[in-house]
Amino acid sequence: MMQNKSTEIIVGLFVAAGLAALFMLAMKVSNLGDFTDEAGYQVTAEFENIGGLKVRAPVTMAGVRVGRVADISLDPVTYNAKVSINMYSQFDTIPLDTSASIYTAGLLGEQYIGLVAGAEEEFLQDGDVIDLTQPALVLEQVIGQFLYSKAEGDE
Amino acid sequence: MINWIRGLGRWGLGTFERLGRGHLFLMQMMAGVPSLFLRFSLVMQQLFSVGVLSVLIILVSGLFVGMVLGLQGYNTLVDFGAEESxxxxxxxxxxxxLGPVVSALLFAGRAGSALTAEVGLMKSTEQLSGMEMMAVDPIRRIIAPRFLAGIISMPLLAAIFSAVGIVGAFLVGHGLLGVDDGAFWSQMQAKTDFYDDIMNGVIKSVVFGFVVTWIALFEGHDAMPTSEGVGRATTRTVVHSAFAILGLDFVLTALMFGDE
Known part of the structure; x- marks a missing residue:
């Protein structure tokens, strides 16, 4: 009986260790740890070009994450990309005339939306639209423009 | 010539017969599993000898595999200035x-061979026949608890392996090579998906646990009842398990990550 009891305790520890390892993988290693952005408010922004922006990409202001990209769709009238952003509820004092741009983290990193605060007294609320946007930098376009202006300068 | 063809035919028939016996054995084993939940202490005993006793080798190898990955990965990534990745x-x-595959290989070597030797010895000393004489079904009493214990242990062991490996890589990467710890964890969290990566790894390890335990128990149950036969069956367990793990890993990877 004693033998049986200690076996059960050790097996219990083993199962607990395995589950703890799985929990650590889920919370510390994977993106499950930051599924806290359900509560918040939605704003949308239209971009001419979003480059490689993906759903769940971070939205930052001064480098601090203030929200996430919730959905990306194409506007059937203007043919612009319509990005809806889920803002965390604690950042509820963001001015109405805030501008949004798409940046790349590092040279080859993922793309994210950077917000720059405006000066308006009113704040962004659920359902608002960010009007001032700057499209993603597409490397081929930049190189094309550079070559074009260089050719112009030579003449 | 005709003898050669006959030999080939005999080999083929023998292989198929074994394969069929293996699947019949699997069905009997599965049929014995439900009644185990009424006597879980049988499984508990096996969880100890199959799972708990494999923890040490899993911990040590997980730590070292992680540390080596950290070193080698750093040396490659630093050329691109991407050591934060x-x-x-x-x-x-x-x-x-690596978590599912290496821990399954270690599991086959540590627990699978022990299961084969144990069951094979039981057979060769006619303990299994003795049980049948007493109207105790050896499949239900001996085989099924080991089978269930193997399936339960394997994903837990693989999770421990991965977690310890990541800690080992962190120790080497942050402590020894000076990778920024914030970037290490945040990039990891940004790129590792719970369902696509971690759950698929868990599914892999469950499949490997199933296959390894099945092979080990079948080889033991099917072994020639001599000391030589048991030895040969033990070798076969390790070799066949390794083949099965690596082959299945390719199939599972192609199914899970092939369409990306």
Missing amino acids: LGVLVSLSLVRE
């Missing part, structure tokens, strides 16, 4: 591939 490299390779 070390966390992603380590977590994805451990969670998707």
Whole structure:
């Protein structure tokens, strides 16, 4: 009986260790740890070009994450990309005339939306639209423009 | 010539017969599993000898595999100035591939061979026949608890392996090579998906646990009842398990990550 009891305790520890390892993988290693952005408010922004922006990409202001990209769709009238952003509820004092741009983290990193605060007294609320946007930098376009202006300068 | 063809035919028939016996054995084993939940202490005993006793080898090898990954990954990534991505490299390779595969190989070597030897010896000393004489079904009493214990243990062991490996890579990457710890964890979290990466790894390890325990128990149950036969069956368990793990890993990877 004693033998049986200690076996059960050790097996219990083993199962607990395995589950703890799985929990650590889920919370510390994977993106499950930051599924806290359900509560918040939605704003949308239209971009001419979003480059490689993906759903769940971070939205930052001064480098601090203030929200996430919730959905990306194409506007059937203007043919612009319509990005809806889920803002965390604690950042509820963001001015109405805030501008949004798409940046790349590092040279080859993922793309994210950077917000720059405006000066308006009113704040962004659920359902608002960010009007001032700057499209993603597409490397081929930049190189094309550079070559074009260089050719112009030579003449 | 005709003898050669006959030999080939005999070999083929023998292989198919064994394969059929293996599947019949699997069905009998599965049929014995439900009644185990009424006597879980049988499984508990096996969880100890199959799972708990494999923890040490899993911990040590997981730590070293992680540390080596950290070193090698750093040396490659630093050429591109991307050493901050070390966390992603380590977590994805451990969670998707190395965790399930290496721990299954170790499991086959540590627990699978022990299961085969145990069951084979029981057979050769006619303990299994003795049980049948007493109207105790040896499949239900001996085989099924070991089978269930193997399936339960394997994902837990693989999770421990991956977690310890990531910690090992962190120790080397942050402590020894000076990778920024914030970047290490945050890039890892940004690129590792719970369902696509971690759950697929868990599914892999469950499949490997199923296959390894099945092979080990079948080889033991099917062994020639001599000391030589048991020895040969034990060798076959390790070799066949390794083949099965690596082959199945390719199939599972192609199914899970092939369409990306």
